[in-house]
Amino acid sequence: MAAPVKERIGQVVLPGDVLLLPPSPREVESGLGLQLNTPAAGTRVVCGPGLRRHGETALLVSKCGLLRYKDPAVYWVHSQQKRYVPVKGDLVIGIVTTKSGDVFKVDIGGSEQAYLSYLAFEGATKRNRPNVQVGDLIYGQFIVANKDMEPELVCIDSCGRPNGMGVIGQDGLLFKVSLGLIRKLLTPHCDIIQDLSKVYPLEIVIGMNGRIWVKAKTVQQTLIVANLLEACEHLTAEQRKSVFARFSDM
Template identity: 60%
Template sequence: MLSRLKSKVGSVLLPGDEFALDPVATGDTISLTAPSKPNKVVCGPGLRRSGDCLVVYKSGLLRHKEPNMFWIEAQQKRYVAAKGETVIGIVTSKSGDVFKVDVGASEQASLSYLAFEGATKRNRPNVQVGDLLFAQLLVANKDMEAELVCVDSAGRANGMGVFGAGGLLFKVSLGLVRRLLAPQSDLRQELEQLFPCEMVVGMNGRLWVKSSSVQRTLILANLLESCENMTAAQRRHLLTKIAQGGF
């Protein structure tokens, strides 16, 4: 099945498409050969195991990452919270020592005032309702309320916390988010060469940008929304025209 999967990379798959499995495995990691020759495929978003088959449950392009990770890249806008992902949230309320944060999922997430670098009972962070937060999901599953933190495993902020003064926040598809977060993203590099800017990308489909002027910030936002459905050649042609416009 592995060679058949690899031959489909880049192809459009539809819900219900199946790939027959060989031996049985556990969870989302499916053994394709005998245990003496471990060769497993890891299922990402859009793929799941059903009995003796690997089933596609989301329409989109099949993508592959070495050695054997596969997933479906789709133009999905609904965000499903996942542990470990970094997201952009909006503080909606404060209840006691806990902030409620809208992360674009089906329910709001909670954030303790102690989940900031250097925060103590006496030294509380300055967080107000309406503030933008760049945070990481510490807890995220269907049976519990999502929980956010603004520190990494070493207790450092590492870029997380309150941000957003003077920039523009808007929503994009999750597919565009993955393209922007990819190592050596061509789209991100081309936009930063056009207009130097600050950019914060949340895995929940929220994007914040800020350039040297309001006009440039709005142009970047429109470009990000427009370039999603363009080919590389079309995108470069459009960016060249804008660069020649002298904004």
């Protein structure tokens, strides 16, 4: 049964639920709806993960989780999802599994592997090919990601520059966390990353597909950093600061 989206914010929603959007100002003026005290009224609604449009006046839930809202009119479903679904523009960490001619196949943790051309690297030409081997870690961005086509990665931006993308060093540690924690770590000025950098100097690469690569000065410090990041998913802010303080005093 359909319910107003405002009433379901912060509650558990299930696949198939229909959420009614607030009426537009035109509908209110004509008497077709009721004025709602919400900033989403009359603004363009953005559907995040777990939601899709259902006609012009409703949203359809596609996965289980908590319904979240952010001004001015952004809705999404927060869940502890493990399986990644490719999205155009996402930056991900992949593992090269096959090297065949001009094409690399990359495992990105989804239902199928991604396609990566050897020309999708900075300065790559037919004579100057990138040095990429099976087993290498790749940090790249999706330029094609839909249900009808094979996902495609590139390691350059629109200006042909790597902008941090490419082959990742092999000395660090790769591990996997939930997609919910990834979104938290990628928020601007994330407290977790700032507090962690005060414990140990480190290098870190975060992929939207739930993979994290870290490297500290020693193997022991690298393992500690990985364990701290995994624990952050289940710690409050106060608990996290207390745990980080123990290692910063060592």
